[in-house]
Amino acid sequence: MPMFRTIPFVTLIMFLISCGRSVSPSDMDTAIADSAETEPVVVIHPTFERFIVKGCVPVDSCFGYLNNDTITDAAVLLRDTTVGLGDPAQRPLIVMLGGKGIYTSSVRNDSVVLKEDEGGVYGDPFAGMEIENGELRISHYGGSAWRWSRVAVFRYDTASAHLILRSDVAESFNINEPEKPHETEKRNVGAYGKLTFDQYSVYR
Numbered sequence: 001m002p003m004f005r006t007i008p009f010v011t012l013i014m015f016l017i018s019c020g021r022s023v024s025p026s027d028m029d030t031a032i033a034d035s036a037e038t039e040p041v042v043v044i045h046p047t048f049e050r051f052i053v054k055g056c057v058p059v060d061s062c063f064g065y066l067n068n069d070t071i072t073d074a075a076v077l078l079r080d081t082t083v084g085l086g087d088p089a090q091r092p093l094i095v096m097l098g099g100k101g102i103y104t105s106s107v108r109n110d111s112v113v114l115k116e117d118e119g120g121v122y123g124d125p126f127a128g129m130e131i132e133n134g135e136l137r138i139s140h141y142g143g144s145a146w147r148w149s150r151v152a153v154f155r156y157d158t159a160s161a162h163l164i165l166r167s168d169v170a171e172s173f174n175i176n177e178p179e180k181p182h183e184t185e186k187r188n189v190g191a192y193g194k195l196t197f198d199q200y201s202v203y204r
Helices: 025-035 046-051
Strands: 056-064 073-080 093-098 103-109 126-132 135-143 146-157 162-174 183-186
Touching: 073 126, 135 162
Parallel strands: 056 126
Antiparallel strands: 056 073, 073 093, 093 103, 126 135, 135 146, 146 162, 162 183
8 A cells, every 4th residue: 555645636835844853862952952942833724734633733843855856845743632631642743745836645653753751751752853855854852860762764765655764773871871872772673675654663
């Protein structure tokens, strides 16, 4: 089944929003401190609602070029509002390819971003996403004295018209032992170049 599903053509105003850059554990604290007072900005055009899953609201977005053209593509993070108060909510991520003034296709993954309560003492583990150089990069960061990060990178494959996992790297370190090297682990190594965006899970 194709990764991207075709949707009805709808005129959509292209809107550009900058999104946070992915960073490694060594400079994550500085990056978060610098942007702690800045809430993600999401601009919604009236016709944009057809891309949003029922019962969800957009909470973050980023834009760039994924499929080797000069038309803006987008990734929009959603939050499920149908769960009860205090319950962890899924955060679906939708990736859309742009056409000439329209978005022509989309793909969704409900398990590529951790829930808000899965970052440990540190809090919300979602640390940002970006589209750059034909790749979608999704970053997580959390922990307490032991800090951890995870960065998954997907690249658009023109031949198959899929977003494919390029790398998935986890790091950890102890903030009380800054002289010690970070521990690095490559996840899903056997799936690099094979696993599609919609099949990926951050829980593996």
